[in-house]
Amino acid sequence: MIRPEDLLHPTPAGLYCPPGDFYIDPVRPVDRAVVTHGHSDHARAGHGAVLATRQTLAIMAERYGADFTAREQAVEYGERTTLNGVELRLIPAGHVLGSAQIEVRWKGLTMVVSGDYKRRRDPTCALFEPIPCHVFISEATFGLPVFNHPLAEEEVARLVRSLGQFPERAHLVGAYALGKAQRVIKLLREAGWDRPIYVHGAMERLNALYEREGVDLGPLRTTRDLLKGSLGGEVAIAPPSAIQDRWARRFADPVTAFASGWMGVRARARQRGVELPLVISDHADWTELTDTFTELKPDEVWITHGREEGLLRWAEINGQKARALRLVGYDDEDDEAVSGPAEGSGEATAAS
Structure with a gap:
């Protein structure tokens, strides 16, 4: 054998x-x-x-x-x-x-x-x-x-409700640049959000790749040249690290959100200062x-x-019958956000 x-x-x-x-x-x-x-x-x-x-x-x-x-x-x-x-x-x-x-x-x-x-x-x-x-x-x-995650569609519905409740405030969603960001965008579209969605420059190339592969993300706009106090009532998606740095200061009294399976742990949401935790993994x-x-x-x-x-x-x-392999070197991209490159560099290493 x-x-x-x-x-x-x-x-x-x-x-x-x-x-x-x-x-x-x-x-x-x-x-x-x-x-x-x-x-x-x-x-x-x-x-x-x-x-x-x-x-x-x-x-x-x-x-x-x-x-x-x-x-x-x-x-x-x-x-x-x-x-x-x-x-x-x-x-x-x-x-x-x-x-x-x-x-x-x-x-x-x-x-x-x-x-x-x-x-x-x-x-x-x-x-x-x-x-x-x-x-x-x-x-x-x-x-x-x-860990028993709610439906992602229900979490995005919470985001849409918040946009209706706080139309004067920008909603900044932290989401990993590969996979999570595009999923959140697509779920927003399915929830009826047909307005432009603003994206951090570090996500543009991967968004374009998804579009080339037939994933229609709808109208997207860059946040690169926005004036301070912009995007009241709009959605912007960025690497999680960006919603906590100077990039976020340009937006109108922002509601900070974070799309991650770890947002089901309230202590993690509080630690990050996340106002709207979205349990999406x-x-x-x-x-x-x-x-x-x-x-x-x-x-x-x-x-x-x-x-x-x-x-x-x-x-x-x-x-x-089961055993642990204990392989090393694999991070949890659904866990800790690390500092990513500056906006417009075309690549994000922030994790969610």
Whole structure:
């Protein structure tokens, strides 16, 4: 019998496949990488070759430049390919545009590396697809029972109501530049907000990429040349760090909002001085995680980058074999905001 560790096992560089001689989401430059999605802790520059969805490759090129790797291999969802005799298939993960689970098959053993994922509808990316497997490798960002996120549509409805209640005040929404910002914009459109939405310059290039990929974001305007006291009754979206720095001072008595799964923790919202916390996450919450394990019924679950202990205990109680991988080098882009570049630089590293 082939052991799962013979097919995939953790190394300092990331999750490694010895028979295929490739890494999944490596945290340092390697000869061959398979990348689940475009967030910078999973998609790094400098690899010899990168296999990913076409959208993820486009995101990496936008963020790092066209020479981010020596060789690109674009694979469509559901398409089967092989690396040194190991069969791969990329399946939608529901996290952000182009995000994929990596199905790895070799000598009768099937393992699925889910990357970051969520099970909820997102109008900006393909919905997560459950894939039967022997071993399912899952994130654990919100791997505690306290995390049960409300519907994102309900949170955006709260934002729209606030705009009606405070028409004289600008509403500044902190949102991660890749995935979260576009999702909030699209949900606002679905909620009937058809006025221009103002965006920090650091988001313009990624917004344009989403538009090229067929995600209609409606009329967007830059905030670059606004006068002080502007945008009463309007929405502006920016990296979370920007809503707390001098960039925000130009707006009319702003209502500060932050779109993050962590906004369900009141202490975090207070710590950031957020007036309107929006509990909108691109990660699976506790119910989504445990429902996924129950639905898939894999022989084993491997749990990584997050709160593994709660899920390990759940697995023990429910008779599910599980272990913690304890991979390092993966940040939670739904957590701490870090300082991003100046507006107009075309790239934001702030996290949400």
